[in-house]
Amino acid sequence: xxxxxxSPRHEVTEMGQEVTLRCKPISGHNSLFWYRQTMMRGLELLxxxxxxxxxxxxxxxxxxxxxKMPNASFSTLKIQPSEPRDSAVYFCASRRTGTSxxxxxxxxxxxxxxxx
Amino acid sequence: xxxxxQMEGPVTLSEEAFLTINCTYTATGYPSLFWYxxxxxxxxxxxxxxxxxxxKGSNKGFEATYRxxxxxxxxxxGSVQVSDSAVYFCALIVSSNTGKLxxxxxxxxxxxx
Numbered sequence: 001x002x003x004x005x006x007s008p009r010h011e012v013t014e015m016g017q018e019v020t021l022r023c024k025p026i027s028g029h030n031s032l033f034w035y036r037q038t039m040m041r042g043l044e045l046l047x048x049x050x051x052x053x054x055x056x057x058x059x060x061x062x063x064x065x066x067x068k069m070p071n072a073s074f075s076t077l078k079i080q081p082s083e084p085r086d087s088a089v090y091f092c093a094s095r096r097t098g099t100s101x102x103x104x105x106x107x108x109x110x111x112x113x114x115x116x
Numbered sequence: 117x118x119x120x121x122q123m124e125g126p127v128t129l130s131e132e133a134f135l136t137i138n139c140t141y142t143a144t145g146y147p148s149l150f151w152y153x154x155x156x157x158x159x160x161x162x163x164x165x166x167x168x169x170x171x172k173g174s175n176k177g178f179e180a181t182y183r184x185x186x187x188x189x190x191x192x193x194g195s196v197q198v199s200d201s202a203v204y205f206c207a208l209i210v211s212s213n214t215g216k217l218x219x220x221x222x223x224x225x226x227x228x229x
Contacts, residue, residue, distance in 0.1 A: 093160075107159030
């Protein structure tokens, strides 16, 4: 199993540019989560999807952030326009629901975003 | 609301020392509790979990017991190694349907040889 795949691993961009982060969940997982990690705020849940449908986006900082999941094997997180305070590590995680017990979330390696 | 509080780090120990990282929680329902570990430059990995009161989760020499009476889930290891240096996150899920994890702020552990 390849695990959760995120791309790019590193992104450096200038303020005002559009940034798109990509995630491929583990095959067969039907829940997907986007997190942001910073020194100041720790690990924050931005949005999560069940069966490709956004369930809770209350953690999305503002309208500059948007996320989509067009199918079960792909999700994007877009920031437009980007700002220096968006600099962080962004993690994607996936999980299989519908099984007995509590399903573990599997995390990708993260995308380190730097906005200059 | 639901929340998790961890002891502040960093925690610095010598190899073979005993480790305790405290974690307490507040939850409206009956949560499942987790410890995740993040090694440098990597994503989080599940270390252990417990789904009901008095359950003990264990893995790689680490243990944590779900204490409902004290709303705690402290992480322990009898003898740490340099390779245990990482950030440790305590977390809970209240609704297994959503799988929405609520994390503590993380505790950095540094083990010196």
